[in-house]
Amino acid sequence: MREAPKSEFLVHDSKTCAGCGVCEVICSLYHEGVIGPALARSRIVRHPFTAEHIHETCQQCSSPSCYFACPLKDKAICIDQKNSTAYVDEDECTGCGMCVGACPFDPPRIKINVQKNVAFKCDLCKGREGGSICVKYCPFQALKIVSKDKR
Amino acid sequence: MVKSYGWAGKVLQVDLTNETIKKVPTGHYKPEEFVGGMGLNAKIFWELGCPKAGAFDPGNPLIISVGPLTGIYGPFGKGEVCSISPQCYPDELFTYSGFGGMFPAEMKYAGYDSIVILGKAEKAVYLSIHDENVEIKDATDLWGVDTFEAQKVLANGEPEASILVIGPAGENLSRIAVILNETKFAVGQGGFGGVMGSKNLKAIAVRGSGVVAVAKPDKVMELTKPIIEENKKMNWLRLMFRTPYTAPQETKDLFARKYFKKHYGCYGCPLQCHSIHYIPGIGLSGVSCGNWLWAPKFSIDPKEVWEANVLTQRLGINTFEGIIGLPFLLALSFEAGILTRKEIEKDIGLPTPKWLGGTATNHEFLTALLHKIADGNSPHSEGVARFTEYFRKKLASGEKLMDLYKELYTARGYAFHHVDNLGSALHWATDTRDPIDSCHDYKNPSNPEANEHFGLPPYDNYQIVNLSKTVYQGAERVAAWVEDNQCLKNSLPVCEFWSAIPSFYNPPKMDLRIFESSLLSAVIGLDIDADKLAQAGERIWNLRRAIMVKRENRTRENDTLNEPYFKKAITCLAGTATGLASGPINRAEFEALKDKYYDLRGWDVNTGWPTRAKLEELGLKDIADELASIRKLP
Numbered sequence: 001m002r003e004a005p006k007s008e009f010l011v012h013d014s015k016t017c018a019g020c021g022v023c024e025v026i027c028s029l030y031h032e033g034v035i036g037p038a039l040a041r042s043r044i045v046r047h048p049f050t051a052e053h054i055h056e057t058c059q060q061c062s063s064p065s066c067y068f069a070c071p072l073k074d075k076a077i078c079i080d081q082k083n084s085t086a087y088v089d090e091d092e093c094t095g096c097g098m099c100v101g102a103c104p105f106d107p108p109r110i111k112i113n114v115q116k117n118v119a120f121k122c123d124l125c126k127g128r129e130g131g132s133i134c135v136k137y138c139p140f141q142a143l144k145i146v147s148k149d150k151r
Numbered sequence: 152m153v154k155s156y157g158w159a160g161k162v163l164q165v166d167l168t169n170e171t172i173k174k175v176p177t178g179h180y181k182p183e184e185f186v187g188g189m190g191l192n193a194k195i196f197w198e199l200g201c202p203k204a205g206a207f208d209p210g211n212p213l214i215i216s217v218g219p220l221t222g223i224y225g226p227f228g229k230g231e232v233c234s235i236s237p238q239c240y241p242d243e244l245f246t247y248s249g250f251g252g253m254f255p256a257e258m259k260y261a262g263y264d265s266i267v268i269l270g271k272a273e274k275a276v277y278l279s280i281h282d283e284n285v286e287i288k289d290a291t292d293l294w295g296v297d298t299f300e301a302q303k304v305l306a307n308g309e310p311e312a313s314i315l316v317i318g319p320a321g322e323n324l325s326r327i328a329v330i331l332n333e334t335k336f337a338v339g340q341g342g343f344g345g346v347m348g349s350k351n352l353k354a355i356a357v358r359g360s361g362v363v364a365v366a367k368p369d370k371v372m373e374l375t376k377p378i379i380e381e382n383k384k385m386n387w388l389r390l391m392f393r394t395p396y397t398a399p400q401e402t403k404d405l406f407a408r409k410y411f412k413k414h415y416g417c418y419g420c421p422l423q424c425h426s427i428h429y430i431p432g433i434g435l436s437g438v439s440c441g442n443w444l445w446a447p448k449f450s451i452d453p454k455e456v457w458e459a460n461v462l463t464q465r466l467g468i469n470t471f472e473g474i475i476g477l478p479f480l481l482a483l484s485f486e487a488g489i490l491t492r493k494e495i496e497k498d499i500g501l502p503t504p505k506w507l508g509g510t511a512t513n514h515e516f517l518t519a520l521l522h523k524i525a526d527g528n529s530p531h532s533e534g535v536a537r538f539t540e541y542f543r544k545k546l547a548s549g550e551k552l553m554d555l556y557k558e559l560y561t562a563r564g565y566a567f568h569h570v571d572n573l574g575s576a577l578h579w580a581t582d583t584r585d586p587i588d589s590c591h592d593y594k595n596p597s598n599p600e601a602n603e604h605f606g607l608p609p610y611d612n613y614q615i616v617n618l619s620k621t622v623y624q625g626a627e628r629v630a631a632w633v634e635d636n637q638c639l640k641n642s643l644p645v646c647e648f649w650s651a652i653p654s655f656y657n658p659p660k661m662d663l664r665i666f667e668s669s670l671l672s673a674v675i676g677l678d679i680d681a682d683k684l685a686q687a688g689e690r691i692w693n694l695r696r697a698i699m700v701k702r703e704n705r706t707r708e709n710d711t712l713n714e715p716y717f718k719k720a721i722t723c724l725a726g727t728a729t730g731l732a733s734g735p736i737n738r739a740e741f742e743a744l745k746d747k748y749y750d751l752r753g754w755d756v757n758t759g760w761p762t763r764a765k766l767e768e769l770g771l772k773d774i775a776d777e778l779a780s781i782r783k784l785p
Contacts, residue, residue, distance in 0.1 A: 018414045018423040021256070025224045025419040029368055035223050035419075036260045036362030045311065046253065048333040049303060051413040051427045051435065137224070139382055139421035140414070 006062050006148040007084035008124060010042070010132065012055030017142035019046040019053035023134035030125070030133045032113070039113060041122035042134060055143075058109040058122040060085050066110045066121065069102030077119070080126045084148065087123035095119065156366040157219030157675035158182050159259045162195070163285060165278060167350055168209060168270030172285045177264045183677060184770060187218025189247055189641035190691040191265055192233035193698060196245060197774070199267075201702040206237035206342070207324055207349035209271035215258070215315075215355075216265040218644045219675050222256035222363055223371065225378045226646035228417025230255030237326040238342035238469075239583060240536035240564030245698055246583040248343060249641055251417040252336030257313035260359025272351040279309060280357040290353040294322060297465040298331045299434075305356050312356040318467025321348035323527025327472040327534040334464060335415070335425065335437030340565065340584055342534065344467050366676025374670050382421040388648060389414060393426050395438040395456075398446065402453040406438075410457075417646070424648055430454060434461040449482055449506035451513050459517040466525040473524055474517065476535040476566050480552075480559060482506060483723055489551045498546060500529065536564035557713035558723050561585070567721070569593060570712070574629035576736060577748060580710045581634070583699065589640055589647050592633045627748035635688030642691060643667060690769040693752075693761050697774050700760050700783050707759035710745060717741070755785030 024040035032039045042057035064086040070077040076092040077099060079085070088110075095117035100108045110121035124145065125132045135143045155177070162180065164173040177191075185194040192214045204210030213234045220227035229251050236246040258266065261282050268278070277290040293301050298318040305314055313332065321328035321344030328344025329337040338344070347353075365371050393411055394403035410430050415437055416423035429435040433454065446456045459474050468474075481499070484490040485507050492508035495501055500523070503509025504516040523531040530541035539556040543549035561567050565585035570576050575593040578586050587593070640650055645667060668684040679687075699705035715721060717738045749756045753765030762785055766775040778784040 018416065020416060020420060020423050021253075021418045022224060022421050025222070028362060029224065029365070029372060032362070033368035034362040034364050036359070038260065038360045039362050048253075049299065049435065051415070051429075137379060137421070139423065 005079065005084040007060045007080075007086075008145050008148050009060040010057055010122065010124060010135070011144055011146050012057070013142045013144075014052050014054060016140045017044070017053045017055065018140055019044055019048075019051070020139065022137050022139060023143060026137045027122075027134055030128075031120070039120070041120060056105075056107065056109065058085075059105065060122075060124070061104075065102040065104055066099035066119075069098045071096060071098060080123065083124055083126050085123040085126055086121070087126055088119045088121060090116065090118045090120075093118040156364050157671075158187065159217075159262050159264045159361075159363055161262050162265040162267060163263045163280070164267045164269065165285070165287070166269045167272040167276065167287065167352060170272075170287055172287075180265075182219070182264065183675070183679075184687065185691060185694070186639065186642035186687055187221070187264060188216050188229070188231035188249075188644045189233065189638055190687070190694070191216040191218075191642070192231055192247065193691060193694045195265060195267060196233060197694060197698060201245070201698050202235075203702060204235060206235045206243040206326075206346055209269075209350065211235045211346060211349075213268040213343065213346050213350070213352075214265060215268075217255045217259050217263075218642050219671060220643045220645065222259045222419055223365065223674065224375050224419055224421075226417070226420045226422060226649040227644060228252070228256055228420050229641075229644040229646060230258070231641050231644065232330070232338045232341070232343055234341070234343050234346050236341040236343070236584065237324075237345045238340065238472075238534050238536075238564055240534070240540075242703060244563065244583040244703055246341050247641065248338045248341040249589055249644070249647070250330070250332065250336055250338040251646075252332040253313040253418045254315050254332045254336070254355075254357065256418040257359050258357045259363055260361050261357050262359065262361050263357075266355065268347075268350060268352060268355075271349065275351050275353055277305065277354040277356060278352065279312075280355065281309075281312075282358070282360055293353050295319060298467050299334065299465050301354060302333070305354055309356040309358060312358040314354055314356045316354040316467075317344040317347045317352075318465060318525065320467045320525040320527070320532065321345050322353070323525060323532065324348050325468065325524055325527050325532035325534075326537065327469040327524065327532070328467050329469050331464060331467055334427065334435055336417075337464075337469070339469050339471060340588060342469070344469075365674045367673040370673035371670070374666070374673060378421065385422050385424075385649070388424050389422060389426075392424055392438065395453075398453065398456075405453060420646065422646075422649070428457070430457050433458050436461045436464050451506075455513040455517065458514060459521065462518065462521050466521055468521060468524050471566060472534055473521055476559070477520060477524075477531065477538065478517075480535055480539070480556060483559070484548075484552055484555055487551075487555065489548045489555060490546070494546060494548075499542065534564060535566070536560060554715065555723070558715045558719075558721050560713065561716065562712045570716070570721075573626035573736070573741075573744065574633065576712060576716070576741075577626060577630040577744060578634055580712055580745075581630070581696075581748075583695075583703075586634075586637060590633050590637045591647060592636065593629075627744055627751050630748060631751055634692050635685060637688075638691035638695070639667070639684065639688040642687075643671060686769065690771065693766060693769055693771060694774065696754070696761055697766070697771070697778060701778060701781065705759065707745065707749070707757065710759055712736075758785050760785045 024037040027040040045054040067077045067086040099110045158177050162175045180194045202210045215232050217230045233247045275290040275294040276287050279286045279288050298316050301316050302314045315330050324345045326342045330344050394407045410428040412429045413427045414423035415425045415427045425437045492503050495503050502511035502515045504511050504513045523529045530538045543553045568585045568587040665681045668679050668681045672679050721734045754761050763775040
């Protein structure tokens, strides 16, 4: 099996998550300069009648199908040298959608930004000082980054 | 096309009679002048000609708006509903109710700043909104289904939609029916659930896959970043609502320890000030400050209150009326010897529990009461005011019942709620409903800097707790300031709790509107400074006044409270969280205060009508012209 270097990953605690959506709002604002879960890299699926909310985000696969499916591998989807996540280079991405089809999760955790015609996915805010912004903003500490050795 | 920032850009108009759907650019309503929420609602209502329709007539528009800040990070997740209110008493007035939850942000992501519902559907329908795709769909199978179950059924066909729904109370035209989102976010006061019911509209399900652009994302990030730290300071509020805080200590402990499930709040807000509690076998819902108000007084088992609370939400009834106002009125009447057990059981038609002299369980009593409200064909469903009016004629002690009602209910059919100083009394007198839901400001220690800037006297309510001792000096300035600020809070919107408490939004060294105006400017990309924003608040208040004058023949005489407030000390609610002992207000001094208030407002002192000069100063020349044409311009 093809392997990429193991990366850290984001875990969610549905017991403490209030479903407030702060992670979605701040993600879309920080990365896209807009507000709305549609362009957030991670989604919260709310279940108001059980109060158990589900988090949908990239699992930072050890063998990232999106990366291997990309016709412009290592240009449009690359593996970050530092945190080992697969990330999208918007300047190179053509929005072909091969990565979306390759993602093993349902719904796919890599999506197409229709307006820009590029793919987008969670890369744990690579390069951001202070780490992933959703983790920083989550008011209930329901999100945390787990190190690669814990995989 | 010019890119719109902050506002979603469209107003959705749905006519249920003709089954037509229209989308109007929000720009048509000058949102930069009326902001959003309450201001936008009032502007839309004015443009519709301020219909004289009754609350349940098809001609009554139901208007739901969000503001330019709705959906961004922070305490801004609210929306505002305005319509002609069936709850207002004796006249049905155009009034408002804010609501939180998930729906406001979702409707914005779907592309709408406002949803205007006109007319009446032939049979039960619901409105399905999925971005551009808007459909009126059949809801005959959902009619009669409670709010929780209806949302669950709708979620099958509308996955991930946020839903506003009415319960049996709204369908059956109770005047105290709410519109509900999820298990506890209600469009509460006003009785707007009945307005939806009168239109045969069971629900509005909205799903938005769009985004809202902000003009200066980096600036918005920078301005809202301190909210992370501020939020920690607000934890006390979250802890307060973790328990039913007006309940006895042991009940509080029980709820915090055993039944607490999750914190809960509006979309995008880190505070999540409310809580979800769950009692096995009874169900899941949230608490607010009111649920337990009367229960400790009469030693009611916490589980029984909870059961009633959940049933209230399911049937779609206003908690403030259904499990606070009505039981309170009955209990106080019974205690005072105004009503006997026999009258309550026979004439009023309720089984009486121990505290009303009988042997029924509280469960039996509360369930019977709530079902009577929801069934729509008994005086109970008309709300406390009309309930009293009905039994006033029927019972020998009717007049005494009415007198007690007038103490408990301050004005226009709304229950006593912090009428604790002259400023708040004046605000109550000039509004169309209980204004305090969005004006806890009167309970705030005042901000010295803001006082100086706006020429306000100190109004620390914790020191001025009695209306007979309160200062008349400057109360008109306090009321005017809070009224304008209320309009802004309900239009931007900004959460009432955050902005009313000394915090980031009311820091000791800065007027709260400086922050709000900077944030608004960064979101919409227009330069709105604190004074310009303050003027927008004044503009909205004047527009609302113009609506009162045009539609409701509002004059100075109507700006008052029920008579007992001028005759005696109001002590019936002493010891509850909502009521400090107060009064009486000196009527002559109150009238003199009104003189000063109208003068400060730039309104005519004799009629209480806005003048042309004031309206034109606020850019409302068209409104002045219209008022002149109907001879209501002084």
